[in-house]
Amino acid sequence: MSITPRPSVDVLIRRVDPELPLPSYEHPGDAGADLRTTVDAELAPGERAVLPTGVAIALPDGYAAFVHPRSGLAARCGVALVNAPGTVDAGYRGEIKVIVVNLDPREGVSFRRGDRIAQLVIQQVEKASFHEVAELPGSARAEGGFGSTGGHAAV
Numbered sequence: 001m002s003i004t005p006r007p008s009v010d011v012l013i014r015r016v017d018p019e020l021p022l023p024s025y026e027h028p029g030d031a032g033a034d035l036r037t038t039v040d041a042e043l044a045p046g047e048r049a050v051l052p053t054g055v056a057i058a059l060p061d062g063y064a065a066f067v068h069p070r071s072g073l074a075a076r077c078g079v080a081l082v083n084a085p086g087t088v089d090a091g092y093r094g095e096i097k098v099i100v101v102n103l104d105p106r107e108g109v110s111f112r113r114g115d116r117i118a119q120l121v122i123q124q125v126e127k128a129s130f131h132e133v134a135e136l137p138g139s140a141r142a143e144g145g146f147g148s149t150g151g152h153a154a155v
């Protein structure tokens with residue numbers, strides 16, 4: 001049985017920093033195109049920084065780009081994105097930036113210009129038309145949340 005790939009979506013991209021390569025997919029089936037930092041950065045334990053990526057994009061309406069962490073940076077260095085996933089709106093024309101944080105309690109982490117620090121995932125998004133009601137229809141979950149289904153020994 002063959003699987004049919006979805007057609008790609010056209011995204012316009014401007015290189016704010018022309019010396020660095022465009023974001024790219026490392027493998028044909030990858031979901032995220034890696035974003036690079038244009039600056040060197042040193043993060044002490046617990047420190048965060050907003051790193052520029054040197055690119056700006058224009059997405060068709062109905063799409064958004066999401067800035068996701070790279071698992072290697074998380075697993076090996078304790079680097080996370082404070083707002084993962086960062087949401088890049090279709091109409092945003094500014095430089096995409098990545099808000100990194102060093103979660104390691106003891107070791108600092110260094111980034112060098114050109115390092116791949118995050119990945120950009122493009123997705124179709126729905127636009128909601130909100131219709132206000134006084135009462136919401138009932139549901140099995142109702143107002144349960146935040147561990148309401150149990151399975152957390154600590155809670």
Ligand SMILES: O=c1ccn([C@H]2C[C@H](O)[C@@H](COP(=O)(O)OP(=O)(O)OP(=O)(O)O)O2)c(=O)[nH]1
Nearest residue numbers: 067083085086087088089092095096097098099
């Ligand atoms: O990780 C991120 C998140 C956002 N952005 C850019 C693109 C996005 O379209 C814009 C606004 O993001 P968001 O809506 O998350 O920020 P906000 O705090 O709500 O700012 P604003 O009031 O400008 O919407 O900032 C990034 O470059 N990187």
Ligand SMILES: [Mg+2]
Nearest residue numbers: 087088089092
């Ligand atoms: Mg916003």
